[in-house]
Amino acid sequence: MKASPKSLLATLRGVRQDRPAMWLMRQAGRYLPEYRALRETKGGFLELCYDPEAAAEVTMQPIRRFGFDGAILFSDILVIPHALGQDLWFEAGEGPRLAPALVDHALESLTAAPARLDPVYATVARVAAALAPETTFLGFAGSPWTVATYMVAGQGSKDQAAARRMAFGDASAFGAIIDAIVDVTVTYLSGQIEQGVEAVQLFDSWAGSLSPAQFEQWVIAPNAEIVRRIKQMHPDTPVIGFPKGAGAKLVAYTNETGVDAVGLDETIDPAWANAVLPSQLPVQGNLDPLALIAGGEALDTAIDRILAAFPDRPHIFNLGHGILPDTPIAHVEHLIRRVRD
Secondary structure, three states, rough: OEEEEOHHHHHHHHOOOHHHHHHOOOOOOOHHHHHHHHHHHHOHHHHHOOOOHHHHHHHHHHHHOOOOOOOOOOOOOHHHOOOOOOOEEEEEOOEEEEEEOOOOOOHHHOOOOOHHHHHHHHHHHHHHHHOOOOEEEEEEOHHHHHHHHHHHOOOOOOOOHHHHHHHHHHHHHHHHHHHHHHHHHHHHHHHHHHHHHOOEEEOOOOHHHHHHHHHHHHHHHHHHHHHHHHHHHOOOEEEEEEOOOHOOOOOOOOHHHHOEEEEEEOOOOOHHHHHHHHOOOOOOEEEOOHHHHOOOHHHHHHHHHHHHHHHOEEEEEEOOOOOOOOOHHHHHHHHHHHOOO
16 A cells, blocks of 8 residues: 655644655664665765765665665765764764764854855755655754764763763853754754755654653753744744654653654654653654564564554654664565565
């Protein structure tokens, strides 16, 4: 059974579908042989992100293979600090690096480079021209707290300690970093919308590391400001919020940020979410990526539990976080059949 035209976009606008629309976080990436083949010809990851022809091709690959209801822009959340003036590169096997790290350099030492975002806008325009009418085009950006953790430490970390220490010890300096990220993110998302994306998602991958008070200050408040400003410029563009690890703080997040839909990570009980979130708020999620790798009965049980949790609510079927590189393609195909049939 196929989805109705633009079922994903309709869901984000609050219309429940006969069967949930589907897309998967990180659906364009290393688990696909066609991605790995293209990556070999293009060199580094950042070079791939900034090559509009190649990035558009990567965005389209999972749509061609699986027919997902949504295509998400292939890029990276760290293009924002790159545009703010930090150097950005990726160490093989170790992840991203940013310099100078703001743990010991002032934000004012950076020289903004907004033109670094221009290739991303060119990618958006290419994909928008290529997508079939029934496929919703999703843009995205990292949320300010998560982006700031990389900017402060100069790399990823398990506990985001450098950013948390700065937030406690020098809230003014840390707030200035957050404000700068908010400003560029609004410009960036608006640029994506102007070039053709139909909805946007804010990824807050490290939201779970904060106390309730810090969560209010560094997750809810900055995201609410982004949503407010995006809605002023693009009132018809839905915004999905994804505060990974928020747990019970998800209720305050949905009530206070103004997002049109909320993503649930794999640690959230979907039945609990259905009971406590606003009744018609669209939700997205929340299959554990490891259940998708496991396959078999474990996968089927997890799928059925999620589908049963939202009997009346607009629901987009997705993972609780990004698809993992060793995910069998056959399991993705099974997931699609199970949800759609």
